[in-house]
Amino acid sequence: MNKYMRMAINEARKGIRNGHGGPFGAVIVKDGVVVGKGHNQVVKNNDPTCHGEIMAIHKACKNLGTFDLSGCELYTTGEPCPMCMSAILWANIDMVYYGCNILDTEDIGFRDKKFYEMQQPGAREKLVHELDRKACLKLYKEYKEITDKVNY
Amino acid sequence: MNKYMRMAINEARKGIRNGHGGPFGAVIVKDGVVVGKGHNQVVKNNDPTCHGEIMAIHKACKNLGTFDLSGCELYTTGEPCPMCMSAILWANIDMVYYGCNILDTEDIGFRDKKFYEMQQPGAREKLVHELDRKACLKLYKEYKEITDKVNY
Numbered sequence: 001m002n003k004y005m006r007m008a009i010n011e012a013r014k015g016i017r018n019g020h021g022g023p024f025g026a027v028i029v030k031d032g033v034v035v036g037k038g039h040n041q042v043v044k045n046n047d048p049t050c051h052g053e054i055m056a057i058h059k060a061c062k063n064l065g066t067f068d069l070s071g072c073e074l075y076t077t078g079e080p081c082p083m084c085m086s087a088i089l090w091a092n093i094d095m096v097y098y099g100c101n102i103l104d105t106e107d108i109g110f111r112d113k114k115f116y117e118m119q120q121p122g123a124r125e126k127l128v129h130e131l132d133r134k135a136c137l138k139l140y141k142e143y144k145e146i147t148d149k150v151n152y
Numbered sequence: 153m154n155k156y157m158r159m160a161i162n163e164a165r166k167g168i169r170n171g172h173g174g175p176f177g178a179v180i181v182k183d184g185v186v187v188g189k190g191h192n193q194v195v196k197n198n199d200p201t202c203h204g205e206i207m208a209i210h211k212a213c214k215n216l217g218t219f220d221l222s223g224c225e226l227y228t229t230g231e232p233c234p235m236c237m238s239a240i241l242w243a244n245i246d247m248v249y250y251g252c253n254i255l256d257t258e259d260i261g262f263r264d265k266k267f268y269e270m271q272q273p274g275a276r277e278k279l280v281h282e283l284d285r286k287a288c289l290k291l292y293k294e295y296k297e298i299t300d301k302v303n304y
Contacts, residue, residue, distance in 0.1 A: 099288025
């Protein structure tokens, strides 16, 4: 089997045997070198954002000193949830390899599939509401007019 | 205007004036008490996951000592991207109020709208690939059989 996926599985296994969270490990590779690894630590850290992919992105960014992971591949034991998928997109990661799919993940009790459905247009109407747009547009305008900022 | 949205704007403004990242601030409220605040720190932290909502969720979870933010409301200057939207769902936050919408955010140069399109079925085929599912299913099975774990 793929050596990076084996590393991701080992990361995940370490996590579940220590009660850190779900069976999700991730490894980020650039030019054949591992630049970041992580596993789910939602339970350990009491933080719902501490998925394996997010932890691996944190570490890779720290190691490489940039928020831009262009040229990197990510290996993960489970198909990324929409949070991790979007984090992967923000990070400009080039390629993602996952082991188990979204239905496998639903089978062991996680809500990833439901959350993908919540990303569809119109699905968030009861949860998400507009408020004070005018005041926020002033803030956006101030940002737009800053000329020496770092875009991403 | 709403007092929590004003706080979110102030958070965001502090961030952009210090070059921390985009004009995005967030405030989490439970029973009328602010339990977490944050602003975008992608540039400051060199980390693409450091959006305002994620930073506020980190802080609220730390303050409350739990990964479950049921009963909380979140106020944010911009409509959450799919990463933050899914983080909000994982956190079980009850209600979200945003100022500027996804098109306003596109107007100032951010890719949120594009990333929502990437969440649609079939949109990720070039980026995301299955690999070594069998080995990962063994890992999932091991997790499923742990009887004393914390589910989330």
